[in-house]
Amino acid sequence: MNLPIKNALAERKTSLVPAPAAAIISLIIPGLGHILARSYQRGLLLMLSMGSIVPLLYSRISQVGRRQEELLDKITRSFQLEPILILATVAVVLLYIVIVGDAYRLARDRTARNSLAPFSVVLICFFVLGWQIGDIDVGLFIREIGDAKFRLGQIMWPWARAISRDASETLGIQEIKIPCDDNPPPQSEQTPDSAWLTASPTCGNLSLEDGTQGSILTLVAGNLTPNTEVDILWQDPVNNIFRQRQGGEYITITTDENGGFELDIVMPYRLIPNSAADKSLIWKVRARQLSATGAIGPSTELLLAMSKMIETIFLGMMATLFGIVLALPLSFIAARNLMDGSSATLAIYFVVRSLLNIVRSVEPLIWAVIAVAVVGLGPFAGIVALTLHSIAALGKLYSEAIESIDTGPIEAIQATGANWIQIVIFAVIPQIIPPFVSFTIYRWDINVRLSTIIGLVGGGGIGFLLIQWMRISDFKAAGIAVWFIIITVTILDFVSSEIRHRFV
C-alpha cells in the first residue's frame, strides 16, 4: 500500500540530474544541486545561507588579520588573534560538506525524509559568527566581576554620599615667590589667637617635568586645632587651589597637642605657561584643617539627584499630558469606523494611521537625539521626544478602542429617544473611558521609565546626572541616582497597576 504511493511520488518528482551530479554541482555552487534535484525552496535557502555566511566569515577574517598582505597570512594571523574564527571556519566547512551530502541524498531519492541537519549547521555557523562579532568574552566578564565588586558595592550602597556635614576651615597661609629674586615675601605674622603658617625660605623653585626636584621648604604652623589632620594646599598666581601630592599621596600631617607642626616639603610640580616662566610670581602655600562642625544635612549629590528625579517625573508627566491632548483628536480621525463614510475621509484615515505608525516605530531615544539637535540639551528636548512618541502610541491605542465600540448600546440608547449628546454621554463615553484610562496610565508608566534614561542622550532628567557621574567614575553618586530611579519606577509600577485595576 505504501510502496506504490512512494513510487508515484518519486516518478512525479524525480531529480533532473543523477545523484552524483547533484553532489558535484553543489560542490561548486552550494544549493544548486538541490534546485536541480527539484528541492527548490531548500536549495534556495541553503544557497542564501552559504552566500551570506561565507562573505561574513571572510570579512571578519580580513578585518582581524588586516595588517597582513597575503590572504593566507591574514587567515593564520586572525586565527592566532581570535581562535573562535577557527571554529567558525570549521563550521562553514562542515556546512559545505553537509549541503553536498544532502544534495546527493535528495537527488537519489526525492521522497527521502527532509533532514534538519543542514539548517542546524547553518544555525551553528551564525551562532559562532555572532559570538565573534559580538566580541563575547565570558572570561572577561568573570575576571572583571571581581575587580568590579568595589565599584558595584559603591553603586549598591551609596548612602555615605547622601549626607554631609558643614565643615569649617582653619587656615594658615604663607606667600611664596617663585622663582626667588632679590625681594622675597616676608614670613607671615605669628598671630596670637588665629592659625598661622610660616615657611623658610619664602621663595624657591617648583619641581620640573624632567624630574628635577623643587626647593625644600620648612613649614611651621601654630594655633591650629590640636591633634588634628592638616592638608597642605597651594594656590597659584591665578588663584587655582590644589592639594599637594608627594610620592603619589596627598601630604597630611597631624598637629601636636599645642596645635602646631613643623614639616619639610619639596615644592610641587606644576606646569607653568612659558609667558609666566621668566617672571617671579607670588604663590601661596596653605595649611588647612577641616572640621565637621555643622549639623548633618543632605549632600549636594543627594539634593541634585532629588531635584533631577522630580524633573524626571514631571518630564514624563508633561509628555504624557501633551501626548493625551494631541492624541485625542487624532485618534478620532484615525478610527476606521468613524472615517469610512467617504473616500476622502478614508484617505485622511490612511494618512494619519501611517504617520502614527512611522512615528511610533522610531525609538524614543532616537527622537530625543533629534530633539536635542533641534531645541538643545535639557528637559525640553526630552519632553518633545516623549510627546512625539506618546502621540503616536496613544493615538493608535485610542483609535483602536474607538474602533472596537459596540454599536448595540448606541442603538439602544438612541431608541429611548435620547438626543445626540445624550447618546455620546451614555453609550459612547462609558465604552471608551476605561480603555482610554488604562492606555493612558500605561503610557504614563512608560514615559516616566523612558524619562529616566532620556537624559543619557541629553534629554534632561536624572539620566543626565547618572551618565555624568558614571563618566567621572563617581560611583557613589551614580549609585544614588540608580537608587532614585529604582524607587521611583517601583512606586510607579504599583500606583499604575492599582489605578488600572480600579478602572478596568
Place this chain on the structure above:
Amino acid sequence: MFEVRNLTKIYDDGTVAVKNVSFSIPDGEFLVVIGLSGSGKSTLLRCINRLIDPTEGEILWDGVDLAQIEGEDLRVVRRKIGMVFQHFNLVKRSSVLTNVLAGRLGYTSSWQSLFGRFSEDDRQLAFAALDRLGILDQADKRADELSGGQQQRVGVARALMQEPRMILADEPVASLDPVLAHSIMEHLERLNQEDGITIICSLHYLDLVQRYASSVIGLREGEIVYRGAKAEIRGMTDKQFREIYGADAERVGDLTGDLNSDDQ
C-alpha cells in the same frame, strides 16, 4: 390603533429586506412576527422606531406617520416606544441602575444629562421597574456581571422606564435558555395585559408563539405570507408553522416546538 402601509426597505447595497408590508393592530395587541433568519423581521421592527429609515410606505400611529417625522418630534415618539434586543445592548461597564435610568433620557434635558443627573422621581421609577422585574438587589452591579436572563430583564426595565405605549422586542429570548425565555416572555405578557402596552415581538419557537401571541404575521423574503389571529394560532400545527418558513422548512422544522434545542 397602529398601522403599517406598504412598507418597503431597500438597503444601500440593493437588498430588499422588507417588501410592501401592510398590517394593522389595535392598541394592546401582542403581535408576534415570525420568519426565517434574513426574512426581514429586524428590519421591520427597526423601521417602526426609525433606527432604520424606511424606503417607502407609511407607519401610522394614532394618525401620525412615523416614517415622515424628524428631529425633536421623532425623539418624542421614540420615547413612547420601548425596545428590547436579542443581545440586550446594555452599556456593559455601567451599573444596572444607570442602564435602567437611561430609559428616561427622552424625558431628560441635555443639560442634566451632561452631568449624568436624573430627577428623584426618575430614580424612584427605576427602583420600581427593577423591583417589578425582580432584580432590585442587582441595581449597583455592573451590567456585565449579570447573567443573560438578568441582563435581559434590565433591558425590559429600561424599556419600561420610557413609560411606553408600545414595546418592540427583536428576538428577546433567542440568546436565553428555555426557562429564562418563558420568564422574560411572561414579563412582557404582564406589561401587555396589566399596562395595556402594545407589543410587537419577533420569535422563533412555535410554542412561545402559541403561548403568548394574540396575533401573528409571518414574513418570507420581506413579504407577509401568513396572518393569523389568536384562535388560529392555538390550533396551528407544526406543519403549518413550517410552511411559513417555506423552502427551508426542514431545517427549522426540528426546532419548532422543541424548547430544548439550541436556536442560535
